[in-house]
Amino acid sequence: xxxxxxxxxxxxxxxxxxxxxxxxxxxxxxxxxxxxxxxxxxxxxxxxxxxxxxxxxxxxxxxxxxxxxxxxxxxxxxxxxxxxxxxxxxxxxxxxxxxxxxxxxxxxxxxxxxxxxxxxxxxxxxxxxxxxxxxxxxxxxxxxxxxxxxxxxxxxxxxxxxxxxxxxxxxxxxxxxxxxxxxxxxxxxxxxxxxxxxxxxxxxxxxxxxxxxxxxxxxxxxxxxxxxxxxxxxxxxxxxxxxxxxxxxxxxxxxxxxxxxxxxxxxxxxxxxxxxxxxxxxxxxxxxxxxxxxxxxxxxxxxxxxxxxxxxxxxxxxxxxxxxxxxxxxxxxxxxxxxxxxxxxxxxxxxxxxxxxxxxxxxxxxxxxxxxxxxxxxxxxxxxxxxxxxxxxxxxxxxxxxxxxxxxxxxxxxxxxxxxxxxxxxxxxxxxxxxxxxxxxxxxxxxxxxxxxxxxxxxxxxxxxxxxxxxxxxxxxxxxxxxxxxxxxxxxxxxxxxxxxxxxxxxxxxxxxxxxxxxxxxxxxxxxxxxxxxxxxxxxxxxxxxxxxxxxxxxxxxxxxxxxxxxxxxxxxxxxxxxxxxxxxxxxxxxxxxxxxxxxxxxxxxxxxxxxxxxxxxxxxxxxxxxxxxxxxxxxxxxxxxxxxxxxxxxxxxxxxxxxxxxxxxxxxxxxxxxxxxxxx
Numbered sequence: 016x017x018x019x020x021x022x023x024x025x026x027x028x029x030x031x032x033x034x035x036x037x038x039x040x041x042x043x044x045x046x047x048x049x050x051x052x053x054x055x056x057x058x059x060x061x062x063x064x065x066x067x068x069x070x071x072x073x074x075x076x077x078x079x080x081x082x083x084x085x086x087x088x089x090x091x092x093x094x095x096x097x098x099x100x101x102x103x104x105x106x107x108x109x110x111x112x113x114x115x116x117x118x119x120x121x122x123x124x125x126x127x128x129x130x131x132x133x134x135x136x137x138x139x140x141x142x143x144x145x146x147x148x149x150x151x152x153x154x155x156x157x158x159x160x161x162x163x164x165x166x167x168x169x170x171x172x173x174x175x176x177x178x179x180x181x182x183x184x185x186x187x188x189x190x191x192x193x194x195x196x197x198x199x200x201x202x203x204x205x206x207x208x209x210x211x212x213x214x215x216x217x218x219x220x221x222x223x224x225x226x227x228x229x230x231x232x233x234x235x236x237x238x239x240x241x242x243x244x245x246x247x248x249x250x251x252x253x254x255x256x257x258x259x260x261x262x263x264x265x266x267x268x269x270x271x272x273x274x275x276x277x278x279x280x281x282x283x284x285x286x287x288x289x290x291x292x293x294x295x296x297x298x299x300x301x302x303x304x305x306x307x308x309x310x311x312x313x314x315x316x317x318x319x320x321x322x323x324x325x326x327x328x329x330x331x332x333x334x335x336x337x338x339x340x341x342x343x344x345x346x347x348x349x350x351x352x353x354x355x356x357x358x359x360x361x362x363x364x365x366x367x368x369x370x371x372x373x374x375x376x377x378x379x380x381x382x383x384x385x386x387x388x389x390x391x392x393x394x395x396x397x398x399x400x401x402x403x404x405x406x407x408x409x410x411x412x413x414x415x416x417x418x419x420x421x422x423x424x425x426x427x428x429x430x431x432x433x434x435x436x437x438x439x440x441x442x443x444x445x446x447x448x449x450x451x452x453x454x455x456x457x458x459x460x461x462x463x464x465x466x467x468x469x470x471x472x473x474x475x476x477x478x479x480x481x482x483x484x485x486x487x488x489x490x491x492x493x494x495x496x497x498x499x500x501x502x503x504x505x506x507x508x509x510x511x512x513x514x515x516x517x518x519x520x521x522x523x524x525x526x527x528x529x530x531x532x533x534x535x536x537x538x539x540x541x542x543x544x545x546x547x548x549x550x551x552x553x554x555x556x557x558x559x560x561x562x563x564x565x566x567x568x569x570x571x572x573x574x575x576x577x578x579x580x581x582x583x584x585x586x587x588x589x590x591x592x593x594x595x596x597x598x599x600x601x602x603x604x605x606x607x608x609x610x611x612x613x614x615x616x617x618x619x620x621x622x623x624x625x626x627x628x629x630x631x632x633x634x635x636x637x638x639x640x641x642x643x644x645x646x647x648x649x650x651x652x653x654x655x656x657x658x659x660x661x662x663x664x665x666x667x668x669x670x671x672x673x674x675x676x677x678x679x680x681x682x683x684x685x686x687x688x689x690x691x692x693x694x695x696x
Contacts, residue, residue: 030213030215032131032211033211034210045167046173046174049171056172057112057249058249058254060114060171060229061103061254061261063116063169064118064227064259065345067116067120071186074119097224099259100259101259101261102262103246107242111231113229115226115227116259117224118226119226120184120225121227123214130169130212131212172231175240176232177232178205179205179206179208179231180203180204180230181227182201182217182230183227184202186226202214203217243263250263251268254269255271256272256345272286274287274290275317290318295322295337299323302321302322302416302419304318304320304321306318312388313371314368315393316367317366319397320363321361334361336360338351340353342371353379353390354393355397357430358423358427361420362397366393391433395434398438398441402437413454421442425508428512428513442457444500444506447482447483464497465496470529472491472498473521474524475502476502476668477668479500479502487666489590489591490531494531525598564633566585568642573629580626581626582628583628583630583631585630585631589635590632592635593659594635595667596667597630637659640655641656654682654683654686658676661675
């Protein structure tokens with residue numbers, strides 16, 4: 016057609032060749048099925064351009080070789096003045112996108128071999144040659160800058176282009192042309208990516224300096240890639256850190272340095288801060304960072320940042336993973352789910368590996384077993400970094416990091432069983448013996464335990480004030496045992512998942528069979544002796560049920576409360592409280608689960624409270640008073656028993672709706688008022 020004729024004016028001495036049958040099939044797969052995101056084509060072309068520049072730089076560095084002598088002799092000083100760079104030009108009028116490098120270029124034989132045969136990687140062949148050279152004492156450094164491996168990236172251009180031209184003038188063309196018996200001058204390879212390709216000499220009217228230009232004639236549906244802003248965004252996303260300058264329509268694009276590739280000790284704080292703001296798209300200063308290198312299970316360079324705050328607490332939804340996966344400074348996956356566990360999604364940063372096993376499209380890592388090892392190694396390193404912060408800078412850890420990110424550590428304990436033990440050492444809580452706001456680790460708690468205490472006790476309450484008033488705390492205060500305070504459902508869930516810390520079991524203070532020893536009994540005797548010493552008479556002395564009376568009262572209370580109670584027994588753990596329920600489910604967890612169940616089922620009666628175990632305090636005046644009323648005012652005694660039971664549920668956080676108590680409370684108040692009136696009369 017007319018357009019094709021116009022294009023062919025730039026080509027002379029055309030040599031048309033057919034793609035092999037299997038090549039045509041592979042080309043169709045690459046064009047339509049291999050890549051999940053079409054914009055990746057630009058990353059692939061820029062990577063190829065970078066490889067071409069890296070090859071030329073290597074040739075120049077080994078100045079003693081014949082190849083280098085050829086380049087210098089043929090190209091002369093003028094060619095040496097051409098900088099190693101990548102130039103990209105958009106042409107919206109003609110619907111083209113051109114990617115140019117000033118690298119080593121291609122001869123006709125290389126075009127046939129590398130472009131006419133799909134999955135034939137010239138970059139991989141170059142690395143193999145370097146490896147053979149290294150075995151005999153040659154240099155291998157250039158291989159670290161080579162990106163391509165599979166030989167399919169170039170063909171991704173056909174995802175967005177109707178026709179692709181490759182114009183090239185090889186470095187040292189004089190010698191190469193003589194060897195190939197071809198006239199001097201740049202060549203052009205062109206194809207529509209269907210059945211054949213053309214190779215010819217580029218018209219003298221079209222300028223082509225040393226290197227290669229890939230000209231894509233864009234499809235109608237993909238003219239967006241002729242838009243400068245769109246191309247700039249793709250370049251900054253995928254290729255912002257390649258080793259060579261990238262210019263888009265004359266303006267430098269990749270101005271940010273790949274900080275993770277630098278020696279950790281040679282980077283200043285300002286550089287780190289600027290890099291963090293760039294990759295995290297953030298405006299705050301990072302709270303902390305981890306920059307390190309490792310050789311196993313892969314050679315990696317990693318740079319992690321902890322932001323000064325996270326967005327989930329503001330109700331902005333669950334954060335996506337914040338670590339990007341690179342290979343040789345080229346983006347593979349921007350929000351990789353494979354590199355760190357989900358509970359570390361607040362971390363921002365980069366992981367780069369030169370020998371990372373990748374899929375052919377270079378969009379995902381392969382070898383899941385190796386990636387899992389890498390994930391464990393990175394997670395272990397990050398946890399170690401946090402432990403080091405907690406040890407060397409406890410104020411920063413507790414006041415800044417832990418107050419902001421404790422939730423994620425607790426989530427990790429509940430999800431990541433492999434690292435439960437390490438994460439448990441990073442937890443901090445308020446305790447009954449510490450001041451308000453003062454946090455202690457589990458290790459610090461254990462260090463304060465008496466030798467005979469073999470457990471770690473915790474109490475879940477909505478606040479510190481309510482925890483200190485809890486009836487479950489009374490026995491621990493009498494025996495001098497410290498109790499950890501936890502204030503949320505996830506804290507309770509964490510304790511249930513941990514089960515133990517070191518060789519000490521984690522025990523809820525609401526558990527019924529806690530052994531307090533003889534000290535609690537001694538406290539009772541001391542109280543009685545104090546009362547006797549104070550001269551209390553029979554009318555003022557603290558009421559107390561005998562053993563037989565207590566047994567009868569427990570049987571009556573169980574019968575009165577019916578199905579709501581599974582057992583009623585006497586306890587000596589209480590002082591100022593009349594009764595408690597023990598061995599119950601966590602109140603905080605129950606509220607959370609009931610809310611979920613009610614929301615999903617729409618049934619407000621979902622998750623009915625199971626029968627409870629009640630423990631009464633036979634020394635409490637209220638219990639003694641109700642016991643006396645059983646004979647004189649049985650109806651009032653029943654109402655009081657119901658109220659005592661509901662009070663126990665309130666203390667345990669198990670009462671689903673406190674409004675159910677209102678009629679009973681009104682009856683009790685009315686009874687009190689009427690008794691007062693009778694006395695006055």
